[in-house]
Amino acid sequence: MSARLRFKRVLIANRGEIALRIQRACRQLGLETVAVYSEADAQSRHVLEADIALCIGPAAAARSYLDAAGIILAAKVTGASAIHPGYGFLSENADFAEAVEKAGITFIGPTPDSIRLMGDKITAKQTMQASGVPCVPGSDGPLPEDESAILELANSVGFPVIVKASGGGGGRGMRVVWAADELIKAVALTRKEAQQAFGNPTLYLERFMQKPRHIEIQVLCDTHGTALWLGARDCSLQRRHQKVLEEAPPPGIPPELIAEIGTRCAQACRNIGYRGAGTFEFLYEDGIFAFIEMNTRLQVEHPITEETTSIDIVCAQIEIAQGKPLNITQSAIQTSGHAIECRINAENPFTFAPSPGPISRWDLPGGAGIRMDTHIVAGSVVQPYYDSLIAKVIAHGATRKEAIQRLKVALDEMRVATIETNIPLHQELLSDPDFLKGGVDIHHLEHLLEKRKNPDDKASLSTDI
Amino acid sequence: MTKPLSLPIFENLPNAEEIVQISQWLNEAGLNSLELSNAHGTRFRICVETAKNPAESSLQQNIVATQQVSTDISITAPYFGHLLLCNPVTMETFAPIGSSVCKGAIVAILQIEDLTLPVTASDNGTIVQILAKDGDLVGYGQPILKIQSQ
Numbered sequence: 001m002s003a004r005l006r007f008k009r010v011l012i013a014n015r016g017e018i019a020l021r022i023q024r025a026c027r028q029l030g031l032e033t034v035a036v037y038s039e040a041d042a043q044s045r046h047v048l049e050a051d052i053a054l055c056i057g058p059a060a061a062a063r064s065y066l067d068a069a070g071i072i073l074a075a076k077v078t079g080a081s082a083i084h085p086g087y088g089f090l091s092e093n094a095d096f097a098e099a100v101e102k103a104g105i106t107f108i109g110p111t112p113d114s115i116r117l118m119g120d121k122i123t124a125k126q127t128m129q130a131s132g133v134p135c136v137p138g139s140d141g142p143l144p145e146d147e148s149a150i151l152e153l154a155n156s157v158g159f160p161v162i163v164k165a166s167g168g169g170g171g172r173g174m175r176v177v178w179a180a181d182e183l184i185k186a187v188a189l190t191r192k193e194a195q196q197a198f199g200n201p202t203l204y205l206e207r208f209m210q211k212p213r214h215i216e217i218q219v220l221c222d223t224h225g226t227a228l229w230l231g232a233r234d235c236s237l238q239r240r241h242q243k244v245l246e247e248a249p250p251p252g253i254p255p256e257l258i259a260e261i262g263t264r265c266a267q268a269c270r271n272i273g274y275r276g277a278g279t280f281e282f283l284y285e286d287g288i289f290a291f292i293e294m295n296t297r298l299q300v301e302h303p304i305t306e307e308t309t310s311i312d313i314v315c316a317q318i319e320i321a322q323g324k325p326l327n328i329t330q331s332a333i334q335t336s337g338h339a340i341e342c343r344i345n346a347e348n349p350f351t352f353a354p355s356p357g358p359i360s361r362w363d364l365p366g367g368a369g370i371r372m373d374t375h376i377v378a379g380s381v382v383q384p385y386y387d388s389l390i391a392k393v394i395a396h397g398a399t400r401k402e403a404i405q406r407l408k409v410a411l412d413e414m415r416v417a418t419i420e421t422n423i424p425l426h427q428e429l430l431s432d433p434d435f436l437k438g439g440v441d442i443h444h445l446e447h448l449l450e451k452r453k454n455p456d457d458k459a460s461l462s463t464d465i
Numbered sequence: 466m467t468k469p470l471s472l473p474i475f476e477n478l479p480n481a482e483e484i485v486q487i488s489q490w491l492n493e494a495g496l497n498s499l500e501l502s503n504a505h506g507t508r509f510r511i512c513v514e515t516a517k518n519p520a521e522s523s524l525q526q527n528i529v530a531t532q533q534v535s536t537d538i539s540i541t542a543p544y545f546g547h548l549l550l551c552n553p554v555t556m557e558t559f560a561p562i563g564s565s566v567c568k569g570a571i572v573a574i575l576q577i578e579d580l581t582l583p584v585t586a587s588d589n590g591t592i593v594q595i596l597a598k599d600g601d602l603v604g605y606g607q608p609i610l611k612i613q614s615q
Contacts, residue, residue, distance in 0.1 A: 039605065039606050053604075054545055054602065054604050055545065055604030055605045055606055055607065056544075056545055056604070056605055057544075057605050058605070058606070064605075070544075070545075073545075073577050073578055073580070074545060076577075076578045077545070077546060077547065077577055077578065077602060078602070
């Protein structure tokens with residue numbers, strides 16, 4: 001029984017599985033919930049189960065889940081004194097976070113300044129470099145004029161390198177250089193192009209990562225100076241930059257290396273006064289970590305970290321927002337076993353066309369090590385207006401092999417009608433020899449899908465006009 | 466919770482002459498009241514007593530004459546907020562059961578903190594049912610009144 005709480009009623013500014021996930025955490029902490037929803041989600045499970053439910057607009061997200069002013073007013077009229085933004089929608093909108101706090105409501109997330117700092121890729125990278133978080137190795141500034149100096153720099157970075165125009169963007173004004181003997185010619189050419197295209201001949205150079213993996217570090221920081229890192233996740237299986245399957249810990253990366261990066265991430269958080277949960281995203285190749293960006297919010301794949309560390313990240317977010325200290329030390333955080341999450345989407349497993357509509361059958365798996373995060377019940381209708389994520393199947397095992405085995409059985413047990421889901425794709429992935437070996441790169445799934453389309457692998461060689 | 470707004474401060478209230486001028490402006494603008502309030506709960510309100518508009522009642526008779534088919538239509542909340550079925554100034558019910566309303570007429574008000582938003586009739590007709598209670602927190606799209614269009 002805590003005598004003084006900053007808030008007793010939390011407004012959940014989101015929908016779907018994450019809204020239900022947050023509601024559960026609030027309930028476990030003895031807090032009341034307010035569900036704000038669009039007309040399309042009136043029958044959604046978290047809405048029906050909320051202490052107070054308020055329809056705030058029509059299906060279009062711009063007039064409901066993205067209506068920042070409306071959501072703050074909704075908190076006022078329902079007496080909610082905290083807002084949890086979930087992921088997506090307004091979760092990384094610094095102006096929203098600021099408006100929430102100005103209205104005297106607690107924002108369950110980082111400060112608006114942190115969100116802003118990390119929202120800009122340049123300031124984010126500079127901040128991380130200053131804190132000793134490794135970024136893509138490169139020239140760290142404009143390329144010199146002197147040819148031998150350029151060559152020396154490229155050699156120290158390591159080939160292949162990518163030469164980029166400082167004023168460039170959108171994939172223009174850049175050239176990959178595979179070997180030292182091509183470098184000087186390539187720099188001259190890119191410099192000329194950069195001058196012509198952007199009126200600025202300034203170039204810089206970075207190591208070109210060809211087959212990187214996507215590795216990310218979860219952090220949790222309270223307002224009393226404690227910043228913890230909760231292990232790493234491997235989210236390399238992606239299609240069109242959308243994560244499909246994630247696992248923790250990343251297979252094949254030495255734990256000491258992850259610990260070193262994690263320690264630096266936690267230090268960076270202390271340096272910027274970060275508050276709440278966050279994720280540092282990295283590209284990883286040949287033993288090198290390179291920071292890409294920081295997500296200043298809860299991530300879809302947070303459950304695999306919860307399973308391997310036994311820390312409830314959403315409850316921790318709420319307790320931090322209440323002003324409580326994290327009652328755990330870094331040395332007490334251990335990674336136990338292996339966890340894998342499959343994102344179940346309402347879509348055709350081959351064409352990826354969305355498959356909205358009513359769900360008439362929804363048989364869920366169970367058993368040791370299986371967790372289901374979903375807002376769907378039999379009779380639910382998958383709305384066409386939003387993201388197609390309908391469930392996350394999370395398997396935890398003592399070993400990676402056991403987690404895979406449990407996940408396979410779980411997916412086989414799932415019965416969903418009459419919408420289509422990507423369960424068959426996950427089943428295929430869980431039997432893919434490269435995935436079973438572990439450590440595939442971020443292009444692996446796209447290559448696999450390409451191969452599936454052209455099984456003889458000749459079509460891609462044919463000359464199309 | 467501290468509210469940042471403490472304006473207006475109401476130190477200098479308008480005199481009788483100025484109030485007459487303000488009410489004239491209100492009349493010209495087709496408004497029947499003006500209200501200022503600050504975070505301390507201080508309110509200043511000027512309301513103009515309006516005579517029944519003769520044009521309005523003849524319009525209603527016209528409608529009765531030209532439309533024969535009658536259907537029930539729900540008037541729904543255009544946003545969310547606390548429902549006010551009575552005019553907070555005159556304390557009169559906007560649209561009691563049995564009253565006739567014209568399309569666009571105010572039938573209720575939504576109070577959202579310091580904001581008020583009118584709920585207007587979507588058609589001409591007679592109020593046949595009130596579906597929500599005064600003071601209720603209503604959501605977007607929630608039916609508030611039923612009118613029978615004539």
